[in-house]
Amino acid sequence: xxxxxxxxxxxxxxxxxxxxxxxxxxxxxxxxxxxxxxxxxxxxxxxxxxxxxxxxxxxxxxxxxxxxxxxxxxxxxxxxxxxxxxxxxxxxxxxxxxxxxxxxxxxxxxxxxxxxxx
Amino acid sequence: xxxxxxxxxxxxxxxxxxxxxxxxxxxxxxxxxxxxxxxxxxxxxxxxxxxxxxxxxxxxxxxxxxxxxxxxxxxxxxxxxxxxxxxxxxxxxxxxxxxxxxxxxxxxx
Numbered sequence: 682x683x684x685x686x687x688x689x690x691x692x693x694x695x696x697x698x699x700x701x702x703x704x705x706x707x708x709x710x711x712x713x714x715x716x717x718x719x720x721x722x723x724x725x726x727x728x729x730x731x732x733x734x735x736x737x738x739x740x741x742x743x744x745x746x747x748x749x750x751x752x753x754x755x756x757x758x759x760x761x762x763x764x765x766x767x768x769x770x771x772x773x774x775x776x777x778x779x780x781x782x783x784x785x786x787x788x789x790x791x792x793x794x795x796x797x798x799x
Numbered sequence: 800x801x802x803x804x805x806x807x808x809x810x811x812x813x814x815x816x817x818x819x820x821x822x823x824x825x826x827x828x829x830x831x832x833x834x835x836x837x838x839x840x841x842x843x844x845x846x847x848x849x850x851x852x853x854x855x856x857x858x859x860x861x862x863x864x865x866x867x868x869x870x871x872x873x874x875x876x877x878x879x880x881x882x883x884x885x886x887x888x889x890x891x892x893x894x895x896x897x898x899x900x901x902x903x904x905x906x907x908x
Contacts (some may be wrong), residue, residue, distance in 0.1 A: 723886055723898035771842045790842025
């Protein structure tokens, strides 16, 4: 079975540009979460979408936005890129919302998209 | 927020048992404790999750005392391929999922 896939794998942009990152969850998973991981730090939560609705948001500016499509794939958009946006962007899928209270909700992470802002 | 504290780094040798302890003093009643493993340039991988007492799976054990203010991930007979960063998470709640800085485990031959 295919795991979580992300595209592109690497991306180079310049300050002020806009970027769109894409994620396809594991088949049957309805939840997608996005994380930013700066070198040497743990992943920082950006968004979670479940059944096409935003269910959680981290401490990121409005330049960051996301959406989830009817097939449960997702896009993360970042506008007006800053140097500090350079990071590994991770997507994770799960069968349930992590806030479902159902106990074990394992998140499956993709390989990430490495974004470099020059 | 559910804050966790872990050692920044640990060294061990192949074949040894490794125990990584995580402190989470403000854990809430509904919080679960989850551990992830991450290799360089890869996404984190779920290892184990528990609520109380002891949980064991094919790769690790998780020990949680009665007060649940800490937890210990136990990796039996580690190998070089267990060199990675290990994250302890508590929650989720407050609409956020929090990864700390993790513990960098280095296995020596």
